[in-house]
Amino acid sequence: MPLSIENQNKLDAFWAYCVKNQYFNLGYPESADFDYGNLERFMRFSINNCGDWAEYCNYLLNSFDFEKEVMEFFADLFRIPFEDSWGYVTNGGTEGNMFGCYLARELYPDSTLFYSKDTHYSVAKIVKLLRIKSQVVESLPNGEIDYDDLMAKIKASGEEHPIIFANIGTTVLGAVDNIDTIQNRMTAAGFKRSDYYIHADAALSGMILPYVDHPQPFNFADGVDSIGVSGHKMIGTPIPCGVVVAKRSNVDKISVEIDYIAAHDKTITGSRNGHTPLFLWQAIKYYTFEEQKARIAHCLKMAEYAVARFNKNGIDAWRNDNSITVVFPCPSEEVWKKHCLATSRGYAHLITTAHHLDTDKIDALIEDVAADRNRRSKAA
Ligand SMILES: *Cc1c(COP(=O)(O)O)cnc(C)c1O
Numbered sequence: 168m169p170l171s172i173e174n175q176n177k178l179d180a181f182w183a184y185c186v187k188n189q190y191f192n193l194g195y196p197e198s199a200d201f202d203y204g205n206l207e208r209f210m211r212f213s214i215n216n217c218g219d220w221a222e223y224c225n226y227l228l229n230s231f232d233f234e235k236e237v238m239e240f241f242a243d244l245f246r247i248p249f250e251d252s253w254g255y256v257t258n259g260g261t262e263g264n265m266f267g268c269y270l271a272r273e274l275y276p277d278s279t280l281f282y283s284k285d286t287h288y289s290v291a292k293i294v295k296l297l298r299i300k301s302q303v304v305e306s307l308p309n310g311e312i313d314y315d316d317l318m319a320k321i322k323a324s325g326e327e328h329p330i331i332f333a334n335i336g337t338t339v340l341g342a343v344d345n346i347d348t349i350q351n352r353m354t355a356a357g358f359k360r361s362d363y364y365i366h367a368d369a370a371l372s373g374m375i376l377p378y379v380d381h382p383q384p385f386n387f388a389d390g391v392d393s394i395g396v397s398g399h400k401m402i403g404t405p406i407p408c409g410v411v412v413a414k415r416s417n418v419d420k421i422s423v424e425i426d427y428i429a430a431h432d433k434t435i436t437g438s439r440n441g442h443t444p445l446f447l448w449q450a451i452k453y454y455t456f457e458e459q460k461a462r463i464a465h466c467l468k469m470a471e472y473a474v475a476r477f478n479k480n481g482i483d484a485w486r487n488d489n490s491i492t493v494v495f496p497c498p499s500e501e502v503w504k505k506h507c508l509a510t511s512r513g514y515a516h517l518i519t520t521a522h523h524l525d526t527d528k529i530d531a532l533i534e535d536v537a538a539d540r541n542r543r544s545k546a547a
Pocket residue numbers: 258259260261262287289334336337338368369370371397407408409
């Protein structure tokens with residue numbers, strides 16, 4: 168049966184709303200500069216990537232070939248030989264973090280997970296779901312983990328195999344926990360590298376750091392054991408997704424055999440989205456390395472511009488190295504609501520994602536924040 172006129176109208180109204188607000192976001196990290204029109208024809212198929220892309224699957228409508236190429240790309244980007252890696256296309260950053268924490272807990276079942284106060288809220292959910300012991304570590308003013316407090320808490324716990332959750336770009340301040348510093352401090356405390364696990368949450372910055380000239384350490388060559396990145400953030404996709412990459416030798420220990428689909432499964436969910444690997448595949452094929460680098464350089468330049476313009480207006484804005492997250496004191500509710508900004512602990516931020524080709528929206532926001540500040544300082 169066709170839809171009633173009323174229902175059709177409802178959909179049409181939502182379409183108009185989406186078109187109008189397509190590029191609305193200044194406060195969230197979702198890039199909207201994509202065109203996947205080429206893939207719309209696949210919406211008529213029930214594509215399902217149930218199980219592991221590396222195994223034979225009875226369910227013929229899968230996009231495993233594309234998922235495999237996506238995983239080859241990210242293994243290379245995160246500096247691990249493809250044959251030594253294993254990972255998959257997830258529902259987003261949260262599932263990647265869950266997979267990393269699950270893997271670490273299977274390796275060290277009674278251990279404690281250490282994460283900083285600036286860690287994404289998904290981790291508090293994950294430790295509950297996985298029932299991992301956990302400790303929250305203080306943060307430095309710029310949002311990095313407090314290394315002294317991390318070491319003090321690890322030492323006090325007496326843990327022989329600590330699990331360290333490192334932020335590669337925090338959600339609010341865009342801060343990167345320094346993997347080198349953490350490993351040096353662990354060595355100084357008498358730990359061998361094989362004694363502990365580091366998962367890197369690189370939801371946004373995992374797609375930025377490989378393309379900058381002076382990245383903070385973040386990849387497998389730098390020492391991480393697993394890493395998760397979101398697909399709908401820096402890359403941009405119409406459906407949330409992500410990628411998680413881990414070491415094959417660790418993943419082999421958690422494989423589960425399922426007779427029903429005649430395959431081994433290492434993933435968290437049963438059915439998995441078969442369309443999102445196509446989006447990611449098209450995204451990685453669409454840009455050459457140099458083009459992606461230029462796209463990201465543009466975002467970083469816009470962030471630099473925003474900080475300078477805020478500062479010129481007397482507003483104390485700043486950003487962390489290699490970050491497209493510009494932090495400033497939270498303006499009045501009226502202003503942050505108008506611009507749909509995320510706010511936290513007295514801060515607001517603007518994220519210069521790739522669909523901001525000119526400075527119009529950024530300028531309008533800065534003018535409103537400056538006017539708001541002047542109004543408030545007059546009233547005080
Ligand atoms: C966005 C974000 C997440 C969660 O990612 P989703 O893709 O929304 O599940 C995790 N960690 C950080 C640092 C994030 O910014």
